[in-house]
Amino acid sequence: MKGFGYLVKEGLKNVWVNRIMSIASICVLVSCLVLTGSATLFSVNVSEMVDQVGQNNETTVYIKDGYSQLDAVYIGKEIEKISNVNSVTFYSKDDAILQFKNQLGDELFSQIDEDKNPLPDAFIVVMDDLEKYDETVAEIQKIDGVDSVLNRRDFAEKLTNISHMVNIIAIGIVIVLVVISLFIIANTIRATMYSRRFEISIMKSVGATNSFVRMPFLVEGMLIGLISAAISVGGLALLYEGISQVFVTTNIPFDFIPFTNVLLPVVASFVVAGMFVGFAGSFLSIRKYLKMEGNEILGW
Known part of the structure; x- marks a missing residue:
């Protein structure tokens, strides 16, 4: 030792x-x-x-520009009819711009006209089965008034x-x-x-x-x-x-x-x-x- x-x-x-x-x-x-x-x-x-x-079953569906919030209500009803859709939550352009202001500060948005909000209305869609993601997105995109779907897989x-x-x-x-x-x-x-x-x-x-x-x-x-x-x-x-x-x-x-x-x-x-x-x-x-x-x- x-x-x-x-x-x-x-x-x-x-x-x-x-x-x-x-x-x-x-x-x-x-x-x-x-x-x-x-x-x-x-x-x-x-x-x-x-x-x-990968574990998040949510995706965002954007509505085409020019559609009113009343039109968006009908679009949301059509999305809810899809079998793999669990829930549909409306997310207005006003809510979106407010979130950006809260995150990045009012200074960056002080010159933006509230009436010229460039963001679209959208829906937060929750799916039951992510394995049917592509199939469900294809059905959503067929609905009149849907502009695009955020592809989280990409x-x-x-x-x-x-x-x-x-x-x-x-x-x-x-x-x-x-x-x-x-x-x-x-x-x-x-x-x-x-x-x-x-x-x-x-x-x-x-x-x-x-x-x-x-x-x-x-x-x-x-x-x-x-x-x-x-x-x-x-x-x-x-x-x-x-x-x-x-x-x-x-x-x-x-x-x-x-x-x-x-x-x-x-x-x-x-x-x-x-x-x-x-x-x-x-x-x-x-x-x-x-x-x-x-x-x-x-x-x-």
């Missing part, structure tokens, strides 16, 4: 002795984790929106495509930055081993096991990964909250999942990923030295 403590202590010391390379490794790994986490969280938010759209499909694109980009970022991280960390460990080559040579000469020689370097790599994970969680939290606030202040209708809801998975994945990359970089770097005898390590 005392020997294990000594090896861990040596690994911690290596991080400080080679602090320039350690800082470089940490910076690269933090960039990798933050970029990957950002892409993943964006994908999660888009997927959540897609699910909400919206959901576009969001899904965005989600897939983000996933592909995230995978590409992960592959490239993991390779870079492994290279930087491997060089850090290699520099450490070179500076301690006499010590390694002596240990190998007196019969030290590969595990004994390897342990400090593995601890060094894993510690670099752990430090990177801790910094990355904080950086990602600040970035995520900052972007969320931008969407709130600009009134963009995109509800982000609270970061506290994903904090534990983010911390767990960052710690595992950071320590794995650090471990792998160290493991790959020291393999060559473990195959050598004491004199070979020194080049004699």
